[in-house]
Amino acid sequence: MSGPVWHPTGGLVRAVVVGAVGLGWAVVGGEPALLVLTAPLLVAAVPAVLRRPRGVPSVHGMVDRASMHEGQSAVLGLHVRPAAPADVEQVTRVVSPVPFERATPADGHQSVLHPDVHRDVHRDGEGREVEVSPRRWGVWTLGEERVALTSAWGGFRWGPVVVPGRQVRVHPAAAYSSRAESPRPRGLVGAHRSDRPGSGTELAGIRSFQSGDRLRRINWRVSARTGTLHVTTTRAEQDAGLLLVVDLYAEHGVSGGVDGAPSSLDLTVRAAAALAEHAVRTGDRVALRPIGGRSRPVPPGAGRRHLRRVLGTLADVRTGSTPYDDVSRLDLRVGAGTTVVVLTPLLVDAVATTAADLVRRGLPTVVVDTLPPDARPDLGDNDAGLVDLAWRMRLLEREHVRLALDAAGCPVVTWRGPGTVDEVFRRLARRRPRAGSAP
């Protein structure tokens, strides 16, 4: 196997050729002016030749993160180990472009003296580190770069060689805060006010003392006034479940990354991540059920580790074309006390049917509309006018589906970031469960 070797640079060849020709011509032709003109080049060539590197250096790259959120930055480390310390004078790095990635400085182009590669900050205070920042969620190979080394006096060059990158899971941005309570908490302990009495802090009422009541619950003021013992009752505080159903049938609109316009898939994934993070923070259980694409469901769970699993799964989702009939046979396995949030651009009727079915079973269900307002179909080779007409008809049908869902008791809200589902959750919490609803 033969790897890259040190080869003379164009600069060295030029200095030697011009210097030698000038020197020879000056001597042979008696032209001292040529000596004056070319001697500096020859002087520059000699140390380059004398300090020719012999050994093969080793170059290793590294990325300081295995997972991150979109918009965050990772430092690309580079370790250059020359065979002899003086072999390498200058290191040139060019980060391979990756979709939705921003590399700094200068789009990941850097050429610095060897000791400066390992410095965080230059002696002048100028930033030194090469950083990459993925601008969109997903699983990306970050940190692949081409590296070339130059020896002392620019005499010899090694490479460029490709330094492989590292696969990094980029989680969707999930900034979300909500104070809305869960519609039907039904767990053991948690932060949500339940509709049944328990040992929480929320006042439920005052009633007569019964056998088994704790003495510390006695309301002495009311008892003294009425002459009989009364106790203060409170509501239980319970955790709740959240099932996120994400529609992966297709992506509508063009993604501009975390700084640009979102596609429907961007909105779906980011909204799901935000809701999952919020639910985990309040101690609720979260489950993820992708439909229509290539992704695995995540069973209910709570805690930071479970959240990482949900975010990791969301980062890896891909759109796909599962037959719509599969959705009708879909078993979402939704338990009591679970709120279902369906994140969809509402362009596949089967998804709306599923949501309506959940409502019929008495489960609190919210549909979050993730179709960006500026989404347009891909024209391809088709007639633009025809495609536009078809798209407008499709949007009309979609509006009809929205109204039908709303009429069936399934609120549809357009995702607009933090607070999107607050009002809907409050309304659902005020509703009483239907008789004969799902267990």
Added chain:
Amino acid sequence: MNGTVTAVRAVRGWPASQRWLRLVVLVGPLVALLAAAAAGNGPRPWVVALVLGLSVMWASAPESGVGSLALLVVLFWWTRVPDDALHPAALVAAAVLVTAHVAALLAATAPPRTPVDVGVLRLWVRRGCAVLLVSPVLWVLARVLRDETAPAGLWPAALATALLVVVVLALALGRDEEVG
């Protein structure tokens, strides 16, 4: 036409430091050639055109061998200067040739979209100035000796001495240039 537009767009995408380096590469050989006019041998238009063409190619591909050709054409023209060409303009020509050479060397170490690092630039400015010191020394020496009758074996001895000086200087500069 499209090629020119594409090239202009590409150059606009380069950082200013890279554009300056390539401008120096482009202008250096031309200035060295025109300096011969001050020494008494103005270049013919076709020579200027030739050097200009070679310089443009050199500036666009600083690692290529075109640079050597451009410099050799300039040297050739300097051999046609009357007398021994030891005019002060030779020092100007030497300076711009070294500057163009160093600029090309710097430009060739990285793709055009890479900004030139300040540390690297400083190092090469120091080196350029150091190696350029050889020219005035040789120029003074040549002017002192030009009226003397050359004894037999003077030029071979001068060549050997020059090589020795070059090696000694190079070694001295090499030790001095432990970067970092």
